[in-house]
Every structure is written in structure tokens, then in C-alpha cells.
Amino acid sequence: MARKPKTVELPSIGTLDRSAGQLGRQLAQALRHAVNRGDLKPGELLPSTRALATSLQVARGTVIEAFDQLIAEGFLTSQPRAGTRVAQALAPAAQAGERVSSVEPAPLTERARLFTQVARQFSVVPAAPFAVSVPVGPAAPDDIWRRLGNRLRARGPGAPAGYGDPQGARVLREAIADYVRKSRSVRCEADEVIITSGTQQGLYLCCQVLLDADDSAWVENPAYRGITAILESTGRPERMIRVPVDAEGMNVEAGIELDSHARAAFVTSSHQYPLGMPMSMARRSALLAWARANQAWIVEDDYDSELRYAGHPFPSLQGLDPNRVIYLGTFSKILFPSLRLGYAVVPKNLVEAFYGARVLMDRHPPNADQHVLTAFIAEGHLDRHIRRIRGVYADRRARIIETIDRVLPRDVAWLQPSDQGMHMVLWLGGRIDDKRVASLAAESGVAVRAVSPMYAGGNGPMGLILGLGGFSDEEIEIATGHLARCINTVARDTSRDVKTRPTKKTARRSA
Ligand SMILES: Cc1ncc(COP(=O)(O)O)c(C=O)c1O
The missing domain is CATH 1.10.10.10 (Winged helix-like DNA-binding domain superfamily/Winged helix DNA-binding domain)
Structure with a gap:
């Protein structure tokens, strides 16, 4: 016997007036x-x-x-x-x-309104496929991390103590300087390293320290919402110059045409976020030449380039000119995001300014985890861990690519080629609304992010960010099935909307 569709009671909704139209509203x-x-x-x-x-x-x-x-x-x-x-x-x-109080609450300031919008956009994503940066299973450094924590938190240097160094624990800065010199061709000493609570704070510090009120800054188009939101919420929306990105990364010539006197350029040069391509050598040289000629700073957000699967990671931009580039690194991707530890490598003449801004922001990073991380790096676990997770994520990546290619026809959705990082972009065809797919997917336990809002004005091409978290084959298979159904539902609604949208003629007739 066919099952009767379940009906639900929401009496307070009342009835909808079909003759008035706009039923959604x-x-x-x-x-x-x-x-x-x-x-x-x-x-x-x-x-x-x-x-x-x-x-x-x-x-x-x-x-x-x-x-x-x-x-x-x-x-x-x-x-x-x-x-x-x-x-x-x-x-x-x-x-x-x-009853709502008759006393009107104080009106929100423009800043409070902007931060409220940001709060709604940065809600916590659950650890469901395809959330980005979910270190589960073999990718999590649990045992070693716990052992080091037990050793260092109780009586060691990580034990409760007074205020620490706002620049971060010296031993950790030394370990990081060694690590980035070897692995990322960053040219620096421990004195130029500032420990942050992750790249997000590094970006915030850069905006505070590098930009005066009237200064403009170049930001990639599309870009990470974490940087565009900072510039919008700190009162510089019109001073944010969105510079287009093509297959070679940020288009420097376009930037110069838009605003040659910008004070800073924010780039994800090793692995453009979200699209995934590295910045070409020609573009790197052009960007540095512009920065030198205009006394501008370059902020290099190097959020996940350790994870390259088809060769060695690309060398940093900072290594080409340490006096012009502020290099931002993080342990969120290679270890885990809840650690909240990252670093900024800054030119010598900026160290004190970053130190000052850091003191005012949150005094200094938590002491204990800095020492656990120092031991993790110094005892060689970080290098081994990165080698291991490259294999784990390469495997996850291959599995996702294979599953998506099998389940979704290429004219509906296709993956952007890329060979690094912890996420991939799945482009959507046929004007399928990525925001609607993302919200429908969330109802089925699938975590994807829409790409179009990452473009200026929020109306770029439609796509989804798929994270390579450590989910099992079975979870990926099930999630891909759900995602395909969501994409198909929105695709069907879209083509129905297109068909039923009144043409000029019918609109005139019914008017
Ligand atoms: C491009 C980019 N920059 C910065 C960040 C922030 O990283 P963190 O966790 O270190 O604050 C992210 C996080 O996903 C990112 O994708």
C-alpha cells in the first residue's frame, strides 16, 4: 500500500492567501x-x-x-x-x-550591525562530510599530543604561570623559524616571528597595523570571507579593492588599473582560496615590483600549502622579499583548528608594532599549548605527521573525486582541477543556486559552503566547497548521494522557475 505523506500541524501559521502570490514571503x-x-x-x-x-x-x-x-x-x-x-x-x-518591553532598546551602531551580520555568516560547521579541516581517524595526532601534554602541562614549562611574552614563547618561535625556513623557504629569525591564535588573528593584526583609516587594500576576487569581513566590519568597505583572479592567480595589472596606490595586497599565493591555483612566477614578480615601487605591503596567507599532493609545496612569496611581505602560517590545517595557534613572520621594522597590537588584542597566546607544540615540532613529530597526513588526504581526495565523478553527471556538477590543500571546488551548472544547495544539504547532514558569496557583490559563479576531512569511504559515499539529490532538487526547481517565470508578453496580458 502506498504510504500517505505525513502532514504536520503548525496551527499558528494560519492559511496562506494564494490569490496574493509570493507564497514564500x-x-x-x-x-x-x-x-x-x-x-x-x-x-x-x-x-x-x-x-x-x-x-x-x-x-x-x-x-x-x-x-x-x-x-x-x-x-x-x-x-x-x-x-x-x-x-x-x-x-x-x-x-x-x-510582551516585548515598551522601552525601545538602544539602536545598534553601524559597527554592531556589521558584526552581527558576520556572526550569522560564521556559525560553527559540524564535523560532517564535507566540512573543511576535520582531523579525524589516522590524521589526528592524538596519542603523541596527549603524552606531550601530560608531560608539559603539569610541571613543565607549560604549567600555570604569570603573564608570558606577547610575541609568543621564544622556544616556539625558534622551532617555527627553523620549520618555515626549511619547509617554506621563508627567510626569518625567531625575533621576527609573532605567535598568533591562527591566521584569522594574523589577518586582523595586519589590518590593524598596516592600514590607516584612508588606506585601500587589494583583496582577491574571489576571496576568503575571513579577510573581506574584516575590512567590511572595520569601516573600510569602499577601500577594499577586489582584484580579479585568473589561472595565474591575482591579476596584478588589473589591480594597478583599479588602484595603484593601495597600501597592502592580501593574497593566497600558494593556493588561491577558494579556487586552488598557485600564483605564477611572473605574477609574483609583478606583485613584488608594484609593492616596492609603491611602498606597499604584501600579506601572504599561506593557510594550507604544506598539503601538496603532486610534488613539493610551492616556495613562499616571502622568501623573494622578506622586507615587503608579511607571511601568515597556521597549524589549523596540518594539526587541528581548535588548537588556535598560528604565526606571523613580519619584517624587522614591523615587529614592535605587531607586538603592541597583539598586547592590546589578547595579551598573548595560551602558554601550555605553545610548549606542547614546541615539543611536537622539536621531537620531529610534526614532519612525520605532515608526511602521514599528505598520504591520508591524498587518499580521501582520490576517493571523493572518484565518487563525485561516478554520481554526478558532468553537465550538472564538475570538480575544479587542483593538486593541494584540504578542500576542492565543485562547480554547479545550469544556474543551480549554491546557497540553496548548501542549506538543503545541511538538512541532510552534509556540510558544504557556497562559492558565489566569496565573489565581490556576492554574485559569482555557482559552486560548492568540499572539505577533505578524514571521513570514511562509507560516509563519503552516503554524503555524495545526499548532495546529488540536493543538487538535483534545486536544479529541478530552477528549471521549473525558469519555465513558469512570466514572459514579457504574458506579464503584460495579466497586468
Ligand atoms: C584562506 C584562509 N585563510 C585563513 C584561514 C583561517 O585559519 P585559522 O584557523 O588559522 O584562523 C582559513 C581557514 O579556513 C582560510 O581558508
Whole structure:
């Protein structure tokens, strides 16, 4: 016997007025009211888009549109495998069904508004396939890390103590200087190394130290949201010059045409984020020549280049001119992101300025993990670990490529060729909306990030970032199946929308 579709009760939504059109907006408004009245409680699970569409007798795309809107506004949150819920942040007013206080809250400053937007874009991604930087299974350095931690945290140099050096523990700076000289051709001494809580903080420090209020900065287009969001939220959105990227990396000539007097250029020269190509030697030389001629700084975000699978990692840009380049490295990819340790290698004349900015920001990095990491590097575990994870991630990567190629037809989705890093870009054909695929995928327990918002104006080509976390073959297989279904659903909705969109003629007739 055929199963009857499950219907759900959400009485507070009321009925939708079909004659008024815009059912997605009506539904979003009804849900907003239900949350504000307290009929829907913070944390409460909403029905799946499919079930709600069936009970309201609307297209599933209508429900997805309403959910997407409310997620963007912060009314709802969506987590893989956990479904869509009313946001917890709405708790105080809505929970008790209280009347909202008649005293108006103080208006948000422009800065607070911008940071609020950033908060919504940087929600924590669960460790589900294809989240980026998930070090599980054979890629996690658990045992050695735990042993070193036990040894150094109790009585060793990592034991609780007074304030430490804002530049970071000297022993760790020495170990890092040795490591980057050998592995990344970075030219530096320990005195030029500043320990950070990861590249994100390194980027923030660079913006604080290198740019005055009126200074403009070049940023790749597309780029990592972590840098564009800093420049937008610190009051420099129009001073951010988005420079196009092509197969050779940042197009320096285009940058010069757009704004030759920029004070800094932010580049991911070893492995362009998100597209994946290295910057060509010709472009590196052109970028350095521009920086020298204009007294500009180059910030090299070298977030994952240790993980190259088809040869040795590309040498750093910093090695070509240590006086012009601020080099940012991190242990997030080669060890694990929750460690929150990275480093900036800065020209000598900037060391004190970075030291000062670091003191004001958070005084210094936590002491204990700095010493555990020092021992990890000094005892040779880091080199061995990197050699091992290269193999693990190369294997994961091959598995994902094989599975995607088998499950998704190339005219629907295809992978961008690349030979390094912890993520790949899956391009989507036929105007398939990557944001909708990402939010639908989250409902099925699949974590992918949309590429189009990483372009200036948020409207670049449609694609998805797939991380090479250490997920099992079975998890990859299942997740790829779910992802394919989500892509097909959005593709179907897109082609239906295109077909049913009124032509100029029918629009005029019905007007
Ligand atoms: C291009 C790029 N830069 C910087 C970062 C931030 O890394 P961290 O964890 O060291 O702050 C990331 C993280 O994914 C990244 O992809």
C-alpha cells in the first residue's frame, strides 16, 4: 500500500492567501509572527521542508525559500542532521511569550550591525562530510599530543604561570623559524616571528597595523570571507579593492588599473582560496615590483600549502622579499583548528608594532599549548605527521573525486582541477543556486559552503566547497548521494522557475 505523506500541524501559521502570490514571503512572515508571539519556542524543531510543503499544499521550493530567508535573518538555524530550529538567540522575548518591553532598546551602531551580520555568516560547521579541516581517524595526532601534554602541562614549562611574552614563547618561535625556513623557504629569525591564535588573528593584526583609516587594500576576487569581513566590519568597505583572479592567480595589472596606490595586497599565493591555483612566477614578480615601487605591503596567507599532493609545496612569496611581505602560517590545517595557534613572520621594522597590537588584542597566546607544540615540532613529530597526513588526504581526495565523478553527471556538477590543500571546488551548472544547495544539504547532514558569496557583490559563479576531512569511504559515499539529490532538487526547481517565470508578453496580458 502506498504510504500517505505525513502532514504536520503548525496551527499558528494560519492559511496562506494564494490569490496574493509570493507564497514564500507570506510563509516567512507567518513564521516570523509565530516566533515573535512565542507560539514557536526558541530551539523548537520545525517540520522538514518536504512535510511542511505537503501539509500547506505548496511547492517545496516555497518552504525552502521561506526557511532560507529566516535563516539569513537569524530567526531560524539549520544544522546538518539536526534539521531547522527556531534560533536560541531569540530566547528571552519569545520564550515566555512575554510582551516585548515598551522601552525601545538602544539602536545598534553601524559597527554592531556589521558584526552581527558576520556572526550569522560564521556559525560553527559540524564535523560532517564535507566540512573543511576535520582531523579525524589516522590524521589526528592524538596519542603523541596527549603524552606531550601530560608531560608539559603539569610541571613543565607549560604549567600555570604569570603573564608570558606577547610575541609568543621564544622556544616556539625558534622551532617555527627553523620549520618555515626549511619547509617554506621563508627567510626569518625567531625575533621576527609573532605567535598568533591562527591566521584569522594574523589577518586582523595586519589590518590593524598596516592600514590607516584612508588606506585601500587589494583583496582577491574571489576571496576568503575571513579577510573581506574584516575590512567590511572595520569601516573600510569602499577601500577594499577586489582584484580579479585568473589561472595565474591575482591579476596584478588589473589591480594597478583599479588602484595603484593601495597600501597592502592580501593574497593566497600558494593556493588561491577558494579556487586552488598557485600564483605564477611572473605574477609574483609583478606583485613584488608594484609593492616596492609603491611602498606597499604584501600579506601572504599561506593557510594550507604544506598539503601538496603532486610534488613539493610551492616556495613562499616571502622568501623573494622578506622586507615587503608579511607571511601568515597556521597549524589549523596540518594539526587541528581548535588548537588556535598560528604565526606571523613580519619584517624587522614591523615587529614592535605587531607586538603592541597583539598586547592590546589578547595579551598573548595560551602558554601550555605553545610548549606542547614546541615539543611536537622539536621531537620531529610534526614532519612525520605532515608526511602521514599528505598520504591520508591524498587518499580521501582520490576517493571523493572518484565518487563525485561516478554520481554526478558532468553537465550538472564538475570538480575544479587542483593538486593541494584540504578542500576542492565543485562547480554547479545550469544556474543551480549554491546557497540553496548548501542549506538543503545541511538538512541532510552534509556540510558544504557556497562559492558565489566569496565573489565581490556576492554574485559569482555557482559552486560548492568540499572539505577533505578524514571521513570514511562509507560516509563519503552516503554524503555524495545526499548532495546529488540536493543538487538535483534545486536544479529541478530552477528549471521549473525558469519555465513558469512570466514572459514579457504574458506579464503584460495579466497586468
Ligand atoms: C584562506 C584562509 N585563510 C585563513 C584561514 C583561517 O585559519 P585559522 O584557523 O588559522 O584562523 C582559513 C581557514 O579556513 C582560510 O581558508
